[in-house]
Amino acid sequence: MASSSPQSLAATAHSFNKILNQPRSSKSKRSGDVEEGTKKLRRMILVEGIPSAVDPTLRPRIWKILLRVDDVSAGTFLEYVARGPCEVREKIRNDTFRTLATDRGFKERVREDMLVRLLDAFVWRNHDRQETQQLGFTYVQGMNVLAAPFLYTMPSELEAFFCFAKFIEECCPLYVQPTLEGVHRGLKLLDRCLKIVDPELFGYLRMKNLSAEIYAFPSVLTLCACTPPLDQVLQLWDFLLAFGVHLNVLCVIAQLLLMRDEVMASSRLHQQFCICDHYTYLHSSPMRLLRTFPPLEAVPVIGIAVTLVRDLPADLYDELVRHPYEINHM
Template sequence: MEAEVLRKSLAERDVQLAELQYRIKILTEKNQAKHQVIVKLSDQVTSCLSDCRHKDPSSSEPPTLRELLQKIENLKDDIEAYKTQNKFLNSEIHQLTKLWRKSSEQEKSLMVKCAYLEATNCQVESRYLGVLRKLQETKSLDPDQREAVQKMIEDALTGELHRDHDAYGFKIIPDYEVEDMKLLAKIQALEIRSHNLLNQEGAEHPLLSRWAHFLAGRSQDDLCPSPELKTLLRGGVPREYRPRVWRWMVRARTRTIWEHHPQLYEQLCEKSRTFPHPATRQIQLDLHRTLTTNQHFSSPSSPALQELRRILLSFSWHNPTVGYCQGLNRLAAIALLVLQDEEDAFWCLVAVVETIMPQDYYTKNLMASQADQRVLKDFLAEKLPRLAAHFDKHNIDVTLITFNWFLVAFVESLPSDILLPLWDAFLYEGTKVIFRYALALFKYKEDDILKINDGVEIYQYLRFFTKTISDSRRLTSIAFGDMNPFPRRLLRNRRTQHVERLQKELHELEELQKEFVTERAEHKDKELDMGASEDDEEL
């Protein structure tokens, strides 16, 4: 009720503010017009006085001179009158400006109060759902009580949030078949909403101002790597500036290719239309598995799906070594959502696969991807030794969970309000950001994981725990603060070591396969010889 009253008050303030702004605009225009008249009259007076001084007295006519002098006096009176009126107008503009500022401050205060009330309401509803969930798990309830609790849960789940999808089209509450998961998802959505509302004034507006100041006066290609840009990117790019910043980072990483082949994407699209690619069928199948919780990709007839298809086919022709690998569809889809341009999304995919990720990350043997999982285990043992020991104790292979994180850079594993700031830094700094966030996620939920002492339950928890992160600022702080130091040279050296070990293991495996094939062939030859001998004896 109070929130509704505040909203009405805010609407009235908006109307008053609009009227005041209009009056200021009219008065300012009048003031400018009168100022121009004053200047023009002053110029005329100065011109007349100058003519009088330089005029020959013998040739001057007294009546004309008197007229001029009278005109000058009249003009002086007009100037004084305009000056007085100008002072009055300036005073009125000053008063209106004060009223406008006061109204703006009141509007801001009301908005903060509304956000606080809505956040409080989200927290209360979240706690209420939490209590219902605990009651649902209580075994001591009689049938009537259990039925009442079930009805309350159903009513709670039918209630809607203020919106179903976020700014990028992702569904805020995922669709789960299991009711308990539905309840948990709504609790999580309410907590995230509450957290965002309470932090938007303290974080979003200063961030927007910092980016506006940084980008002011810069052209599209005027951005250049710097410590200031790196710090800003780690804090996330506001939605208003994200396409521009991403476009610059992508172009910086792919400049060599697109400068030499500016029409490359058009040519690849034409080739895709003319010749069928071997990966066409697999791409078509994967299109409908792409970002299923996003409204832009949910319909089979969605234009975004057709754009995505052209991007993936073009990339398959462009990079025959990789061709198409499952996971590329999600990388391209995120690029398309943010950049809102098909060709820019294609170049973003090229940047990720060919310049950011190590070589052989998306080839058939996934050599570099496997190496990164071993590197992650090394870092996990060093940065989070208690958790690593806990995983070892219960025979948990975290790569079953984390392999997909790395392959698609957390797409569909994190909420969009965490995923996109992660990508802001990822496109600039590279894969080191993925390691930082992977470790930060485990650190964020370390205490909760350590409480679980059953291997199956740990795996079940790890499958969805990334979607329960509500404090994105805390996660970012852990990734870029608590995980330090994180030298790039150490990451590069460990990658090299594990790639060499994997290559050696692969070579040994191939040798074993050759031996097995040879032994099997020899065994078959012996069986044939034995069969022939038995036939001879029977004859």
């Protein structure tokens, strides 16, 4: 991704707008035109990044295209909202008040009642659709954090709701089943991928009894949205929405690799200090470092994740691609 001058950012914004505003010549060409335009958007997201500071309308428009969200019926959304609290409202309220609680910009733009309303409506939507779907959906842990970027990014609750629903139901449905099957599958895949791309780091963490289930659960569950700052999360989500949420597993590994030296050094600190100072032993243990990842830096994380794809065997990568949504392996 390019990090550029105001002039080049403006030029990039113009290029994005040129694709987004491209007229369609006929109905027969519409599908092909959309697909070609989407491919161009993906390439530009990877190479340039979305210059949302220059044009704040770009990200919501692009996300809607990537998610193929065309129908945003106000009547449908308002009908769900009019039903009031869903059957798991208490569970929702137990989580929503702490959603991205340390991010002032998020709190200023997204009120708790907006989150509650969206999640209530999502539960009602799937209450109506449960007989026609292979998978059922209700509110589960982490869904509040997955909804947060949509409410922050989209210009209306209506658009946020339909984008969130499409995202959950099609991109990562197994991540929000009551058993969190997709999340646990992703954590197992994280261990398997790490063992291939960095066997030394994998072996060191295993020696410390640290599997991905222990240190990476929040990052996999929330697609890294639990690691601030939010502007970097949104940039990472541009990439995940463009190329697939399965790549989040590699993005978590990328974050590990960026802090690799510090993690590996913790064993030397342990050997040096644990005999005489129990507190220093706790301070230097790798789990303390891994409990809270350093602030997210989207560009290097994405760059490493793309490189890691080439290091994985084809069958493992195929399994990684399918793990958020394929039911057959449950």
